[in-house]
Amino acid sequence: MKDYLVKALAYDGFVRAYAVSATETVAEAQRRHQTWHTASAALGRSMVGGLLLGSTLKGDDKLTVKIQGNGPAGAIIVDSNGHGDVKGYIKNPQISLPLNAAGKIDVRGAVGDQGIFTVIKDLGLKEPFSGQTPIVSGELGEDFTYYLAVSEQVPSAVGLSVLVETDDTIRAAGGFMLQIMPGASEEIIAAIEARLKELPRVSTLIDEGQTPEEILATLMPDAGVEILDTMPVQFHCDCNKDKFATAIITLGAKEIQAMIDEDHGAEAVCSFCGNKYHFDENELAELKKEAIA
Structure with missing residues (x-):
């Protein structure tokens, strides 16, 4: 099944609902x-959460999620946009802890239970919007939920789930996000809360073959779920050699000359996708001219 996300309304429009199947997207990372x-x-x-938040954006708008906890994993950075593209990296990828x-x-043991959760939205305005909340759980679903409630004042429920094989590969990954609209009754909220307590993990549902539409139906069986849109999602990195060239220019002529003298070239590696870009001495000399100019 190809990875995709659905947007829906439920309970006569009082609940906005999103669900995503992202197994291959996470497997690529x-x-x-x-x-x-x-x-x-x-x-x-983190990437599934980034996809869910990104799906609320328009087109080329994009956002960055930074999770900076006190656990051994170190910082986790995720970029996503309104087209279903996502990329991410974790500072210390070789972390394997005993089960809790x-x-x-x-x-939680990898991320930590203290730290900062930041979302930066680039909506094409002069200044990006930035919201920041403390890490309240480290399990991440609760942290996305807390961010939405506190920073964006949207009461929400976010479920994120990844099923990992014993060889570290990804068997299933996905999630959901429910957002309660103004005017929703206490009965609606109580029904959702009760259902969340008994819902299996989303990755289990995906592993059993459920689609995002079926996940929402399982989550809200009597809510009259109305699917509004479906969108493919994928791991996508927009790095290229020109972007790294621009970054090298900002280092200044002295630093570029040192690369020429000491290393006779330079290799840039993208943190998000691992792609490598080589610059020979002649290319660095041209970049040095631009730095001086």
């Missing part, structure tokens, strides 16, 4: 970063 078991789940959940007390992957 796992392969590129060679993440180990716990890091695979942490990065995967509940027998689940210990994402």
Whole structure:
């Protein structure tokens, strides 16, 4: 099944609902970063959350999620946009912790239970919008939920789930986001809360073959779910050699000359996708001229 996301309304428009199947998207990140078991789940959940937030944007608008916890995984950075593109990296990809007390992957142990959760939205305006909340869980679903409630004042429920094989590869990944609109009754909220307590993990539903539409139907069986839109999602990195050339120019002529003298060239590696870009001495000499200019 190709990865895709659905947008929907439920309970006569009082609930906005999103669900995404992202197994291959997360698997691509796992392969590129060679993440180990716990890091695979942490990065995967972050990317699924980024896709869900990104789906609320228009077209070329984009956002960055930064999760800076006190755990051994280090910072996790995810970029996404309104087209279903996502990329991400985790500072320490080789993290594999024992299962937690509940027998689940210990994402909190990798991320940490203290730190900063930041979302930066580039909406094409002069200044990007930035919202910041403390990490309240480290399991990440709760952290996305808390961010939405506090920073964007939208009562929400976010579920993020990644099923990791014993060889660290991704078996299933996906998630959902429910947003409660003004005027929603206490009965609607109570029904959703009750259902969330008994819902299996989304990755389990995906592994069993459920589609995003079916996940929403499972989550809200009597809510009259109305699918508004479907959108393919994918791992996509927009890095290129020109962008790295611009970055090298900002280092200044002295630093570029040192690359020429000491290394006789330079190699830039993209943190998000691992692609490598080589610059020979002649190319660096041209970039040095631009830096001086």
